[in-house]
Amino acid sequence: MLTERTRLLTRLTLMLVAGFLAVSLGAYWVSRDTLRHNLAAEGLPLTGDNIYSEIQKDILRPVFISSLMANDTFLRDWILSGERDTAQIARYLKEIKEKYGTLTSFLVSARSGNYYHGGGVLKQVRPDEPRDAWFYRVREMQPPYELNVDPDAANRDIKTIFINYRVLDYDGRFLGATGVGLPLALVAKQIESYEARFRRRIYFLDAAGRVVLAAGAVQPGAASIRETPGIRDIADQVLQRNTTPQQLEYTLDGATVLVNARHIPELNWQLVVEQGDAEAVRPVRQVLLRNLGISALVTLLVLITALIAINRYQRRLEETAATDTLTGALNRQAFDIAFQVALHDCQRKDLPLSAILIDLDHFKQINDTRGHLAGDRALRAVADLLRRQLREADVMARWGGEEFLVLLKDCPLAHALTVAEKLRAAVAAPEFAAAGASPPLTISLGVAEHVAGDTAEALFGRADRALYLAKRNGRNRVESAPD
Secondary structure, eight states: OOHHHHHHHHHHHHHHHHHHHHHHHHHHHHHHHHHHHHHHIIIIHHHHHHHHHOOOOOTTHHHHHHHHTTTTTTHHHHTTTSSOHHHHHHHHHHHHHHHHHHSEEEEEEETTTTETTTTEEEEEEEEGGGGGHHHHHHHHOOOEEEEEEEEEETTTEEEEEEEEEEEEOOTTTTEEEEEEEEEEEHHHHHHHHHHHHTTEEEEETTTTTTTEEETTOOOOTTGGGGTTTTTTOOOEEESSSSOOOOOEEEETTEEEEEEEEEETTTTTTTEEEEEEHHHHHHHHHHHHHHHHHHHHHHHHHHHHHHHHHHHHHHHHHHHHHHHHHOOOOOOHHHHHEEEEHHHHHHHHHHHOOOEEEEEEHHHHHHHHHHHHHHHHHHHHHHHHHHHHHHHHOOEEEESSSEEEEEEEEEHHHHHHHHHHHHHHHHHHHHHHHHOOOOSOOOOEEEEEOOOOTTOOHHHHHHHHHHHHHHHHHHSSSSEEEOO
């Protein structure tokens, strides 16, 4: 059965735990939601803007170079003049490559089918060659250029991002395709640097939703996001040709992934920036764990403090219930219990047990002449003096108004008489009166020893008779109980 103290501590624990949990979890949820909102509304779009600016420098610059080449009158005039001097166009393409630091520069003529690069004629394109399909696609398309990832035959088939720009004559007729190429690995490495800088996953999608450019950990040409778990739920929204950044999210393996998607018309690709909210919320979660740890420590300290306070209060209550508030001696109820314990101990060990009944002489006169406060001071002074004269094992109780009862364990009658005389002399000594116990006090004492078969009433009755004898014989003396 639970004690009242246990129930109190349990209720206190539950209240503290509930309070700390409510505060900590509430702060965590608010911080988490705020972080997620700021990440979706500001962090990811800002990353997208920064990446877009980087792309303008890293990828759109080759688009600009290809545009200059396609509109260069020299290049167009050279094709229109019959492509007579191959060295001229080879030198031109080589200078473009070296000046702008591209992997390759090229020109494919629609009239001759020749594929020119910095080293001259590489080959002739053919409609039945799969690797030349890009050229015939460019010939038929409406936009002025495209970005395409293909092996570069002029550079050991290195995966290359080609900017294929349409070349038109002065009447708008298709003359061929020109442009430059960037090594895919270099661009993928740049994407890796973006990811490391912004701590977010970054990749580009074509119109079909396939990854065309990503960091090295993600292979271009992977399956469409329409078939990829998690993001396929929002694939239609991601692939919208919307240049305004879209704030999206999907769930994968129980975790929320925040997405910012935007269309880049210059590349005709979708830029996607992703970040799982778990990483963003990790610092908040760590703060939550620290708060919970601090809360647990505070709860423990509060419980320990409460337990100490309750124990002290309980001891004080027990002491108050067992002692006389005026003198600090045991009251009669507590003395009855102490007597039974002492009696049982002495009987078990075959030890003597004696009692001394003490009465303050003429105590009524002190109350009548000096007042009850003086009487109370006299009682306290006598009780303190008696307690100092007794052993720690001896038990003293306030027996009545001005009477005290002392129980002496392992003490025969003869020794009890000696102790009683010592107590009497200490109270009657001038030093005690000089210490403030005025008017001078004296006590009368009756001593009795427990004998076999004695009840508490019998023992204390003999001590009472001995005290009566001491009073009758003049007070301020010690008497033992008559046989």
